[in-house]
Amino acid sequence: MPEFGFSIKKPRSENLDVTAKAKYEELARRVPSFKRCFQCGCCSATCSARQFTDYNIRRLHTMFRRGNTEGLAEELRKCMLCGKCVLVCPRGVNLRQLIINMRKMLEEEKK
Ligand code: SF4
Numbered sequence: 001m002p003e004f005g006f007s008i009k010k011p012r013s014e015n016l017d018v019t020a021k022a023k024y025e026e027l028a029r030r031v032p033s034f035k036r037c038f039q040c041g042c043c044s045a046t047c048s049a050r051q052f053t054d055y056n057i058r059r060l061h062t063m064f065r066r067g068n069t070e071g072l073a074e075e076l077r078k079c080m081l082c083g084k085c086v087l088v089c090p091r092g093v094n095l096r097q098l099i100i101n102m103r104k105m106l107e108e109e110k111k
């Protein structure tokens with residue numbers, strides 16, 4: 001790799017090819033619109049639960065995508081499934097279905 005005068009520190013780098021790609025692919029199979037997410041954060045900005053807690057749906061679906069599921073099930077319980085995030089998502093991601101399926105997959109993992 002060429003030297004650009006800077007480098008990414010190893011603890012801050014992430015190889016998405018090896019981190020839980022299977023989990024992401026399964027979630028994207030169940031909710032195909034998730035593939036269109038470009039991490040803009042509109043879902044978090046408008047979220048009802050976010051107004052009262054530190055719940056952050058963008059952070060949570062990014063964690064899931066990266067295979068970091070520690071504490072995720074508890075956080076996802078804060079969602080009221082109101083659907084406001086679905087209305088504002090510029091890429092038409094079905095976040096309600098996404099949240100329901102993340103919850104399901106995390107439950108299935110426990111079995
Ligand atoms: S609003 Fe839609 S595109 Fe933006 S981060 Fe949320 S899910 Fe992704």
Ligand code: SF4
Pocket residue numbers: 046047048049050057078079080081082083084085086095096
């Ligand atoms: S459905 Fe859940 S994540 Fe979306 S705005 Fe409502 S409380 Fe927030």
